[in-house]
Amino acid sequence: MKRVNNVKELKIIADEIRLEIIKMLVEAGSGHSGGPLGMSDVFAALYFSVMNHNPKKPNWEGRDRLVLSNGHICPVLYATLAKCGYFPISELKTLRKLGSRLQGHPHLHALPGIETSTGPLAQGTSVAAGMAYGAKMDGRKEKVFLSMGDGELDEGQCWESFMFAAKYKLDNLIGFVDRNNIQIDGMTDDIMPLRPVGDKFKAFNWHVIEIDGNNMKQILGAFGKARKYKGKPIVVICNTIPGKGVKFMEKRFEWHGKTPNKEEAMKALHQICEDECKIKGLDFDKCKLLLEESGRLE
Amino acid sequence: MQVITGRVWEVGMKFNLDNKELVASRDGYGKGLVVLGKNKNVVALCCDLTESTRVEWFKQKYPKQFIEVGVAEQNMAGLAAGLALVGKIPFISSYAVFSPGRNWDQLRVSVCYNNLNVKIQGAHAGISVGPDGATHQALEDIALMRVLPNMTVVVPADAVQAEKATIASVGIKGPVYLRFGRDKVHVITDYKTPFTIGKADVYREGDDVCIIACGRMVYEALVAAESLAKQGIDAMVINCHTIKPLDEKTIISAARKTGGIVTAEEHQINGGLGGAISELLGENYPVHIERVGIRDTFGESGDPDKLLEKYQCTNVNISEAVKRVMGRKKHG
Numbered sequence: 147m148k149r150v151n152n153v154k155e156l157k158i159i160a161d162e163i164r165l166e167i168i169k170m171l172v173e174a175g176s177g178h179s180g181g182p183l184g185m186s187d188v189f190a191a192l193y194f195s196v197m198n199h200n201p202k203k204p205n206w207e208g209r210d211r212l213v214l215s216n217g218h219i220c221p222v223l224y225a226t227l228a229k230c231g232y233f234p235i236s237e238l239k240t241l242r243k244l245g246s247r248l249q250g251h252p253h254l255h256a257l258p259g260i261e262t263s264t265g266p267l268a269q270g271t272s273v274a275a276g277m278a279y280g281a282k283m284d285g286r287k288e289k290v291f292l293s294m295g296d297g298e299l300d301e302g303q304c305w306e307s308f309m310f311a312a313k314y315k316l317d318n319l320i321g322f323v324d325r326n327n328i329q330i331d332g333m334t335d336d337i338m339p340l341r342p343v344g345d346k347f348k349a350f351n352w353h354v355i356e357i358d359g360n361n362m363k364q365i366l367g368a369f370g371k372a373r374k375y376k377g378k379p380i381v382v383i384c385n386t387i388p389g390k391g392v393k394f395m396e397k398r399f400e401w402h403g404k405t406p407n408k409e410e411a412m413k414a415l416h417q418i419c420e421d422e423c424k425i426k427g428l429d430f431d432k433c434k435l436l437l438e439e440s441g442r443l444e
Numbered sequence: 445m446q447v448i449t450g451r452v453w454e455v456g457m458k459f460n461l462d463n464k465e466l467v468a469s470r471d472g473y474g475k476g477l478v479v480l481g482k483n484k485n486v487v488a489l490c491c492d493l494t495e496s497t498r499v500e501w502f503k504q505k506y507p508k509q510f511i512e513v514g515v516a517e518q519n520m521a522g523l524a525a526g527l528a529l530v531g532k533i534p535f536i537s538s539y540a541v542f543s544p545g546r547n548w549d550q551l552r553v554s555v556c557y558n559n560l561n562v563k564i565q566g567a568h569a570g571i572s573v574g575p576d577g578a579t580h581q582a583l584e585d586i587a588l589m590r591v592l593p594n595m596t597v598v599v600p601a602d603a604v605q606a607e608k609a610t611i612a613s614v615g616i617k618g619p620v621y622l623r624f625g626r627d628k629v630h631v632i633t634d635y636k637t638p639f640t641i642g643k644a645d646v647y648r649e650g651d652d653v654c655i656i657a658c659g660r661m662v663y664e665a666l667v668a669a670e671s672l673a674k675q676g677i678d679a680m681v682i683n684c685h686t687i688k689p690l691d692e693k694t695i696i697s698a699a700r701k702t703g704g705i706v707t708a709e710e711h712q713i714n715g716g717l718g719g720a721i722s723e724l725l726g727e728n729y730p731v732h733i734e735r736v737g738i739r740d741t742f743g744e745s746g747d748p749d750k751l752l753e754k755y756q757c758t759n760v761n762i763s764e765a766v767k768r769v770m771g772r773k774k775h776g
Contacts, residue, residue, distance in 0.1 A: 276526020
């Protein structure tokens, strides 16, 4: 796929992904809002700039693979894959419906671009380590990207797989954590304190990079460095704002696992479009036009 | 050699009452793995139990294809899924109480939902693990694996069959659970004995009742049939090594022919072989059934033979069950 390396362009793509997320979620009526919106910048960067992949050949052997271990944030993956051309954007509105290829949590055999079925947290961490080990066995150069949530790190299996990846020096494994400080029942500090996350990874012999996960420049810089790092598995801790782009969702754990109603969705689309206009340097009237073009809910 | 009274035998059967050749079925797994190692895509993973699971033999011969995982069974199942996704054929090995006992969710989603080519060795299954006690005696693993879509479940009767099953599992595209015991058991088949995953084998013909067994209980069933013959009861014996997919045709026809079934397994009578046969016949051809196995209880430490006796998993218990079925048949 043609790479986009322009920060401004990538930021616009991230907002377009956000618009699709809101539209999918309001249509689905159930699912997760906070995580997908918070991770839109990272997914835009990965799929439009960082990763080697080909939407026309989803099973190309030399592709980089992305394992979405926090499977519940799949709306951001689905919207990104559709924008890349893996399947029609119109299919996004089938999310979570009977017969849809867009399962509530990703299924390997349902949709092109999905590398493994995930949902029960931490399972993807082991699967990604297995892929990375297998690629190394065969002397293959591709990278395995591993998406994790911070609440997910409560699961013991994560730390089993982290020890394994460090033992075998899987430097082709690039993990990233959506450090948004929320989980379903509340703030991670209250539910199960994780601090200091970076030091925990360091103690497990991973190379740690910490960034603002909503800053496109930092995202590109971090993953660029991660690709080149040798000798240890790498983790990029992405400090993100859950619900990023939609003011009434931002930083609120209540929006971790719920979807907007139609009225809230209109408000959300409006705000995202406004941001997109700002990046493009357009005035507010144009923004409204944009909203009408892309924000139709029916 | 004593005279065997059974009328029809498959070629190559080695069963006779004087046969003292004893080999643990896990040895068959170890041998089979070594045979498979020639294929560079076959990899073996183990959780700090290479010697007792017999993965050691593979490790010695193909060190580059062996992966030590440490004491982490959940991780092992996920790693295997990842390896399968990049073209490997992973065999994961541990004691059955740990794998599949501890990693059922990982086997369910990462392996079975994805329908990946992962083979699972449940070693040291059954009460005959002995002195280690209840924590280490897997009596529920068949049930756990049998309910998973895409999973194949095989319980070989002896070491030779274990080797064949291990090798044959690669021919099945998808997850396969292979169950083995720790204890040395009678070798009753040889390399010529027919074996196909999914095909139940009639080891002895009979008209009065059919004993359907798996694992070491196949030997016990054959011994029971011999003693029953002397008492005028003509028992059929089936080695039902594949519990999923069940060979429905063979089992229904045995039920139709004999009108009475006894199942025998070193596992809970609920959910395992006895459960599977009862479900099948309950829906298709209801007959009198007695199940021999562990009766909803945990085991304890002890000598394997004494445990099998105490928990009623011997040929004597099978013979008694057969007589109960005969009685029920008579009284309708």
